[in-house]
Amino acid sequence: MMHHSQVKMNSPDSARDVSIKQEAEDQPHLNILHTSHCSEVEVELESDTAVTEDSDDWEETSEDDEDGRRDKSFSDSGSLKTHQRVHTGEKPFNCEHCDKSFIRSSHLKTHLRVHTGEKPFQCEHCGKSCTSSSSLKSHLRVHTGEKHFQCKHCSKSFSHSGNLKSHLRVHAGDKPFQCEHCSKSFSFSGDLKSHLRVHTGEKPFHCKRCDKSFSQLGNLKSHLRVHTGEKPFQCKHCKKSFSQSNTLKSHLRVHTGEKPFQCKHCDKSFSVSGHLQSHLRVHTGEKPFHCKRCDKSFSRTSHLKRHLRVHSSN
Known part of the structure; x- marks a missing residue:
């Protein structure tokens, strides 16, 4: 040569x-x-x-x-x-369908597939199709488990550079996504999108076994355990199992003696927030549980249940 x-x-x-x-x-x-x-x-x-x-x-x-x-x-x-x-x-290459422009004609060609729906690059493992070879390359990491993008602040690694960039906001305290209805800000756009449902009342996640709907996918997954009986969260002290991680967290206070919920009216503390809410009615005089057979009301459901025995015995 x-x-x-x-x-x-x-x-x-x-x-x-x-x-x-x-x-x-x-x-x-x-x-x-x-x-x-x-x-x-x-x-x-x-x-x-x-x-x-x-x-x-x-x-x-x-x-x-x-x-x-x-x-x-x-x-x-x-x-x-x-x-x-x-x-x-x-950026001389302009898309005729939207206002995006590109440095290269090849980038425009790839972008046009967003409008045409063309996905010529197919994953050999799961059949998923992608609009570009680079998108397919990124997707393949789902199957290979490759995580080349390492956080320099902690031990977490990511398969995509964009995910690492988003994660770094956790360390920087950066919260660029702000709710237009209240003052809350979020590190991730997905978290803001989920939060907005608090204001809109939207509940897009429906249970197939009952008529309940949820604003968060995670809440639906937790709810489904009511139907399946699954209890994946086990106490390491007494082997009790729970369907919700929060329920296990509350239960652990039985063993640790921790009572983080303090009454602002007296010196009593509680291991569960619900118990504090019930206790506060002692101070406020609120009695939200009403008997349907008479005009009596009670501050606790347990008190109402005990009262109903009076009617059943008669």
């Missing part, structure tokens, strides 16, 4: 470069490299490579110089022109 020489031309006006030009004309086997300076990086172009600016088959390489500057090299002038749009912000 013949290895072509490469001669770098830095300034076409110098006498040395005129000599190089002449040498290139006399010896056509030489590849003349033109060095073109991007506003951000130094870029070398190989003049005789026939790759169009719209092609995905262009070559780009990067190297750090001694000062830590990033030098990029491209195989043709079209690739340099395309690359420079990263710095200029130019």
